[in-house]
Amino acid sequence: MTLPTSWTQALPDPDRAFIERAVAHQATLTKPPGSLGRLEQLAIDLCGQQAREQPSVDRVHISIFAADHGVCEEGISAFPQAVTAQMIANFANGGAAISVLAKSLGASLEVVNLGTVGDTPADLPGVIDLQIAPSTVNMAKAPAMTPEQLASALQAGDQAAQRASDNGAELFIAGDMGIGNTTAAAALACALLEASPEELAGAGTGLTPEGVAHKASVVNKAISRHGADREPANILASLGGFEIAAITGAFLGAAQRRMPILVDGFIASVAALVAMRQQPSLINWLHFGHRSAERGHQRVLAAMQAKPLLDLGMRLGEASGAAVAVPLMRQACALHNQMASFADAGVSDGS
Numbered sequence: 001m002t003l004p005t006s007w008t009q010a011l012p013d014p015d016r017a018f019i020e021r022a023v024a025h026q027a028t029l030t031k032p033p034g035s036l037g038r039l040e041q042l043a044i045d046l047c048g049q050q051a052r053e054q055p056s057v058d059r060v061h062i063s064i065f066a067a068d069h070g071v072c073e074e075g076i077s078a079f080p081q082a083v084t085a086q087m088i089a090n091f092a093n094g095g096a097a098i099s100v101l102a103k104s105l106g107a108s109l110e111v112v113n114l115g116t117v118g119d120t121p122a123d124l125p126g127v128i129d130l131q132i133a134p135s136t137v138n139m140a141k142a143p144a145m146t147p148e149q150l151a152s153a154l155q156a157g158d159q160a161a162q163r164a165s166d167n168g169a170e171l172f173i174a175g176d177m178g179i180g181n182t183t184a185a186a187a188l189a190c191a192l193l194e195a196s197p198e199e200l201a202g203a204g205t206g207l208t209p210e211g212v213a214h215k216a217s218v219v220n221k222a223i224s225r226h227g228a229d230r231e232p233a234n235i236l237a238s239l240g241g242f243e244i245a246a247i248t249g250a251f252l253g254a255a256q257r258r259m260p261i262l263v264d265g266f267i268a269s270v271a272a273l274v275a276m277r278q279q280p281s282l283i284n285w286l287h288f289g290h291r292s293a294e295r296g297h298q299r300v301l302a303a304m305q306a307k308p309l310l311d312l313g314m315r316l317g318e319a320s321g322a323a324v325a326v327p328l329m330r331q332a333c334a335l336h337n338q339m340a341s342f343a344d345a346g347v348s349d350g351s
């Protein structure tokens with residue numbers, strides 16, 4: 001199994017000419033220059049990414065990647081591993097937070113099952129079964145996955161980006177579901193940022209302070225076992241999860257297909273960080289939905305110089321923080337596309 005082409009092939013740049021036109025257009029609108037703050041740059045960035053004069057994020061594609069983690073045997077989550085498979089059914093049946101949010105946005109939602117220990121009923125609507133293994137291996141003791149499994153997970157993400165592109169998506173969102181994945185994400189971030197486990201291990205689904213201290217010691221074991229190798233693919237195979245690797249592949253695949261990307265919380269941001277270590281120009285395609293309450297998120301965002309749109313104390317994952325930021329992006333587009341110019345409205349521009 002080979003890696004997707006977006007792993008090594010140069011990513012496209014957003015369209016400079018459309019960016020310049022969008023900047024000039026913003027200057028004509030009936031408001032003091034800069035008065036719409038970051039909403040202005042948001043619309044300008046979308047114009048460049050979509051190579052359009054009138055940006056739009058009406059058509060949103062959301063892929064949720066689900067997988068289990070061998071490191072759960074170390075007792076690092078407040079919830080049992082069986083919840084990952086149970087939540088896949090909940091996504092499909094419309095009861096999860098992201099099911100509700102996707103419906104209210106009119107977004108297309110798919111769930112990709114990359115491997116769960118618990119059983120899921122066959123033929124759940126909107127669930128794509130790409131089982132790589134029932135779970136990763138316990139990263140505290142051995143590499144989480146083989147190079148072949150990593151390639152499969154990256155390909156699964158790339159294929160999701162292809163489906164989104166085929167469906168005419170104007171915005172790509174990836175979400176995660178995996179009990180134990182804040183431990184994997186913390187370990188990845190520690191390895192990439194050379195940070196301490198105490199700084200990046202947080203409460204996840206709701207650990208006590210003692211639980212968080214134990215989790216940090218497990219992350220420490222994993223990064224010590226991993227050693228000094230800083231190659232993104234090796235770090236991902238050693239310390240990652242199938243869903244985190246899939247999100248990494250999906251982000252690179254979405255950028256390769258010229259789709260703007262809206263990043264969710266801690267896990268999705270760590271996947272973005274891994275992808276950026278492989279392809280730094282990925283940053284040109286990223287928007288950040290929210291700052292999660294998970295302890296390590298701010299450090300990971302800062303490493304990408306990312307300023308998230310929202311800070312609501314959310315820490316759910318499953319793309320929920322990105323989904324709640326979509327209306328803000330739609331408002332930025334509406335302002336850019338529909339405001340009157342000084343000339344048309346007969347308003348003095350002050351010159």
Ligand SMILES: O=C(O)c1ccc[n+]([C@@H]2O[C@H](COP(=O)([O-])O)[C@@H](O)[C@H]2O)c1
Binds near residue numbers: 079181183267294
């Ligand atoms: O994305 C986040 O910021 C986030 C923060 C805390 C928890 N989560 C979700 O909670 C699960 C992992 O938590 P844990 O405690 O089992 O490692 C996983 O399904 C994530 O989607 C997600």
Ligand SMILES: Cc1cc2nc[nH]c2cc1C
Binds near residue numbers: 079178205316317318
């Ligand atoms: C119930 C539940 C829902 C989730 N969604 C994403 N991660 C989750 C973790 C739990 C425990």
